[in-house]
Every structure is written in C-alpha cells, then in structure tokens.
Amino acid sequence: MEGPTSRGSNVDLFLPNYKLGKTLGIGSFGKVKIAEHALTRHKVAIKILNRRKIKNMEMEEKVRREIKILRLFMHPHIIRLYEVIETPSDIYVVMEYVKSGELFDYIVEKGRLQEDEARCFFQQIISGVEYCHRNMVVHRDLKPENLLLDSKCNVKIADFGLSNIMRDGHFLKTSCGSPNYAAPEVISGRLYAGPEVDVWSCGVILYALLCGTLPFDDENIPNLFKKIKGGIYTLPSHLSAGARDLIPRMLVVDPMKRMTIPEIRQHPWFQAHLPRYLAVPPPDTMQQAKKIDEEILQEVIKMGYDRNQLVDSLCNRLQNEATVAYYLLLDNRFRISNGYLGAEFQEPMECSFPRPHPSEAAASAIVQHIPGYMDHQGMDLRTQFPVERKWALGLQSRAHPREIMTEVLKALQELNVCWKKIGHYSMKCRWSPGGHHENVFDIPLQANHILGDESAIIENDGAGIRSNVIKFEVQLYKTREEKYLLDLQRVNGTQLLFLDLCAAFLAQLRVL
Template sequence: LELLPVHGSLAPGPGPCHEPPSPCHEQPFLDQYEVLRAIGRGEFGQVHLARHRLTGAEVAVKVLRLSVHNIPVLSEPHVLKRLEHPSVVRLFQVMATPEKLYVVMELAAGEQLLRRIPRGGMQHKEARRVFRQVACAVAYCHEQGVAHRDLKPENIMVDAAGRIKLIDFGLGARCRPGQKLHNFWGTLAYLAPEIVLRQEYEGPAADVWSLGVLLYFMLTGSRPFRARRAQDVLMAIVQARFHVPSSVPPQARRLIRQILTVKPEKRPTVQQILQHPWLMGAPDSPLPPPAEDLRDPSAWDTCPACPTCPTCPSLLSPIFLTGFLINCFQTKWIPNFSFPRSKCRHMEGTVGPRAEGGAQRSPVSQAWTSVTPSAVKIGTLTGQESQ
C-alpha cells in the first residue's frame, strides 16, 4: 500500500508495502477510515461517505478501479493536489493498491446545482450570484494551470448558505498557456465544438464553452443544444444553433452569445467574463449597445482615447449629463441621441455582425435530448458522426 498525504489535517497511514495483491492491501485504509455508505457511482468506481477514525471528520472517498481503460480518470489526484480554494473541493489523501485507488477528499455539503434549477430556470439574481462563484472557481483553476473539462450542474455543489463547491476533477487536465490537448472526453450536452470535431484544443477555452451552456441552463431550465438523437445534438453544437428566450435579461443574452462562439480564439477568458456588466451587477438596459468583443473590456463603459466623441458612452457621466441637460433646458433644444456608433473611430471593429450563436439563428428542436448526462468518450463515435 502506498500513501500520499496531501494535507496534514489527516494523519498518514503506514509506509509502503510491496506484497502481492491480497485482501490485506485494503486493511490500512480500513484502519484509518470507517466506510459509512455509498453516495455516488460512476463509470470507473464509486464514491463513499467515510469517517476518519482518529479525528471523526467525515470525508468523501472515491474508489477507482485501476485499469488501462481509465488512465485519464486517474489523473484527478495530480490535478487536485495543485488546488486549494474555498470553492474547489480539497484533496486530503491518496492510497493506492495494485487493484484500486482511494482518493480521500473533502465532503462537499449541500446538493447538486442541478436540483436547484427549476423547469423555467432560476431567478436572475440568484443565477448571477451562483454563476459568479462558479466562474471565480474556474478562473482560479485556470490560473493554476488546470482545466476541469466536465463543467455541468451535476459537478457543482451548493450548500444551505448558497456557497458553491466545484467537484469531480476526474476529467481534469494540467495544461500550460497555449498547450493543445488531444483527449476527447466530456459530457455530451456541454462539449465544445472543437472537441466534437476531434480537433486539438485548449482546455480553458473548452471550459469557457461549458460555462456558456451552464449559464443558459441556469437561466432557462433547458440546455441550448437539445434533440432526440445524439448526432443532432452534436450537429447543433458545431453549428452553434441555439435560441436565447426573451425572458433572459438582455445583458445575459449578450454574454451567452459571446461565450457560445464556435471559434475558440474568439471566446472570452473566464477573467473577462467576470468583468462583464451583467456579472458586475449593472442594470439590464439595451442602451448603449455593448461591444460584441469581450476581449476589449475598455469598450464597455468608456472610450478614453476620444473623450469628445459624441458617440462614446464616456459622455454619459453624471457631471456631463447634468451640465448638458441644464444647457438644453436654457436653450429649449431637444437633442437627438440616435448617434450611429460606427462614427466613433476608436470603437470601429467592436460592433458588427453578431458572432456565432447570435439572435439570427433559428431555434432548434424543443424536444429534450434522450442522451444520458454521464460522461462519454467522443472518440467512440464514427468519423462521420463526429463531423
């Protein structure tokens, strides 16, 4: 039995043992932990609720079967040991036998976010508060060089106080900036187009796409890409065919369209998403129209390069408006605010045809997808289906 203590809060067990496989290999684990009950099941193993015998602390223990077929899933301990954030599940200890891997983790309180999303979607303020926490957790992971690659409501726990915890890094990957990944894993409804097409991809950009699907689901109660057949779902994803209901706040609609962009290089980063006006709590208003490119946050509120340009939102400051309205009252002049935004030379290129996922797209079938939400390996699809 080999033990790898990650945090000092749980005492490590005995040293390495290189005996042949036998039932005694599990005894050191049972000496430290009392297994209470199973609380989850996956393709490669089970998750148990257990109690640390020395401290009495309750933990979650993921028991994975070791085989050549689930090597990517076994990367979870190597991913989690880099992370320590209040919104990310903590790794305590790892124990390995010739047949199994025991991953001892923090027990995330509460329930899955999936159970908190009603049929018509969450309240907008609640959805914004929860999504902001999720985005902060994902941004931290990306800063630490980790991509989750399976972001969905089932992998987000929410406690009674509304605090979230990101769990299940079984498909997580360590990646450097600009590094391309080649493992095509994930959950069907949340897959990025580049993964569906089996192209090399960057993990953070794929996570951003999943965040867009998650936000859509939270606000509407349904997924943006849904159909009766898995092939139709995949086709809708690669073509970004979706429709955002008018019940979604205008700024949130823009954010979803900007995130669900087919080309990964045109998607915002998670840090840029966190700076979006909707997540910053700005009031929902169709005026002035925001920049379609989230990679230029300076275009959202002001245009410091041209403070005198009549089409820039920088003129809409309280001081300017006060003096401007007083002047209008004195001169009895009624201004026309219908300035074409393209006249501002400093804003050219920020507004134009809507990016992929825009309002011009026709809505997809309203039928719920019959595909199970468990993780699937896209590599098992035929080449024709994946395209």
C-alpha cells in the same frame, strides 16, 4: 475470494484514522462512503476504487490525472482532496464531503432559477474555473452533473478525469466531454488551447441555470453537432438585458472571438452582487503552501504532532496524518462562515483591490492620498508607462497585518464603535453618532479586548437597528505588491452617515 467480513476488516486496517459510514454511491469501478475523521471529527467522503476494475476499463490514466490535479488545488469552489491511500487491491481517495448533490438535480427540481440565484452559482463556477486556468489546467468536462453543492448550496467543481495540463505553445485536440456542453472546435476535432472550451461550457451552464433547458439539444447526434457548430439556439424573452448580452458573447463559434474569463469578470451582469472574496484574483497554489495559519497549527500540535515536521510538510505539500488534520480543520473553519467576511483575510489568497459594484462604490470607498507611482489595480484601466497617481481606492500599508489591525481597533474604540471579531482580520461593526448603542451590543467595549484571542465584543443580532445606526464590515486584504488593503463595507444604515463615519475613521488614523 474475500468475504464481507474480511473485506471490512481490511478497510479498517488501511483506514485507521477514519470511521466509515454508509455508502453514498456506487460507480462502475468503486464506491463512495461517508466517513468521520477520528482526530478532527469532520466528515469526509472516501472513494474506494478497485484497481482491477480500473485496469479492465482502461481508466488508470483518468484516475491518475484527477488525483494529480486535485492534490495541487486549494479553492473554495473546487472539491478538496485530503489524502490518497494505496493498497495492492484498492485506492482510497479521501475527499471533501459535499452534502447536497449535483447542480443538475437542483436545476431539474427547481426548473429555471431566478437571476440572483443563477448569478451566485455562476460567479462561484467562474472563480473555480479561473483558478484551474491559472494553474494551467483545463477541465474540459464542465456540466451541472460535475458541479456539486455543499450544505449551504455553494458550488464545488468536481470530476477532473478529462482535464489536462496546458503548456505554452502546445494545443489540445482530444474530443471529450458531454456533447451538449462541448465547444464547436472540440466536436470538430480541431486544435484548441484549452480555456476557451471551458468558457463555452460555462456559457451553456449559465443558459441552463437561467432557462432550465439546454441551448443545444437534439436526440439526433448529427443534428446536435450541426446546431453547435452553427451556434444555432434561441434566447427566451424572460432573460434580462444583461444575461441576453453575456450569454451570446460566451457562445461564439469562433474561439478567437469568444469571451475570456477576465472579460466575463468585468461584465456588469457578473459584477452585480459579487461577494468580496470572489472579487479578488484566485489564490496562487505555491503561495498557499508557504502561508500557514498559526491558530490551526497549534490545534494540530496539541494532537501530538511535531511542529517543525508539520511546518516542513505543509511547505512542501507532503501528505501525512498531521497535514490531513491541518487542512480538515482549516477548511471547516472557513466553511462555517459565509458571505463577504467568509474570506476572512486568508493569507494564501493573493488579493488585489476588490471591485465594488457601481451602485455600492460611493458607499464602500475610502480614499487615501498616496504619493508616487500607482497601478490601476482592479480598475480596468491599463497604462503603457508609469503615471503619477495621487489617489488610490482603500487604505494601504506595508506594516504587519497584526499592527494594522491594532491601529484600526484603537481608532474604532476612540469612535465608540462596537464590533464582533469574525477572524483575525475581519469584523462586523456597529456605530451611531454620539456613541449611543442601547440595545445594539450586549457588553461595552473594553480596552483589553483589542486583538484578544476571543471574540470579546458579542453582537446582538436581534431586530431593532435604529435609522441612525450604521452596521458595517471591516476586512483586511493582501495585495500583489505585498501591501495590505483595508476595506470598510456598509451593510445597513444611510450612506451619508456611513461617509461621516469613514471621514471620522480616517481622521482618527491621521490619514486626513
């Protein structure tokens, strides 16, 4: 039998790159500790799973499945797994540290949420679930207890132990998950494809967010199952018309008639206030492996790692000290920023046209004449044959993104626009007619600031933006056709003045 001292020294021996801290929680076959990664100084959570306990509880398959799936995934709203260290007695699973606990506790503490806050959570959940399905994984145990919140109250889908891999032409039958959140076909033991059971669970979660209670609840399990199989629940009168329309479409007993994730995405209630980084399709895992952030790469190389080996490891999704450092730096850099510009043209994201909310469409659209054939990307229109399109939403180019941004910044400079770089491919900007920017930015625009490594134009975010000042954001996206899409989004200022700016910007780029 190992004593505490021996046990502690073993942990230090197996985890030389981490400084372990306090225990965050204790489970049936292990514990979770907070730790600090020695090289990057970022916090992580380390699950210490005892092999003997796992075997005794016949949980080996559950643990193995969760590790396999999380190793594959990279999504802002799915818990990240950085590395797995196996020893004869334990398995150490190094994961993203999520500070604020479960969404379940959040709902219990606050009661029913305001619609805007509930919608924000729901949009993030749907984005993460869509990513799972795109990678042929069905979660099967979606519930507020398995949705964690980070320090900024962003959702992180966790606990993939009951998830499974979907295969074309194959159906699943296992009855699993929590009864209150399980779809009728699951508790009935019928065959199911997979995505539809996650949609049902998301419908129950949305109901819980908006109502503070569960749609199907009964202490008597047979009665609970009867309610679920019959789709018997009530909608409170305080729900908005949009929510009252969306929830029943998700909680349809017949899985063939139940709403799909793409249909949820198109629903007006879901589309309201949709952040730009969630308006695009979820990132493709294989493409993510091929796209490498040069800035982060250089930081890791400075730590003493070989460039070629690091690039090869990243492309082949290999786990080692260098790749762990790379992903910790990458994730924490994007975690610092938030909102629309938080997406920051992450090249791994496979993006199409972002869909502005109808009320914002006139304010954010820039139109460009493009000859030839066009797809209705993001426009919810489908054609059976090529049709000539004269207009497309947004500015498109096949040039290298750095060349595009150089031209954009030159155009902004000519218009006396002041900006602050948020990333290589995203900026916050301010402009007023005539180029008057007193008390708006601290330092004037200099030509040598174009695409410099530092955010040379420092924004004064203080109060006092005058009515003739436009505040807007610029973001570069990658489309499926290997083109790049430039989007301008109004933040403050009159809509007409913003359209004047757009026209001037297009003229400066010689698009008009």
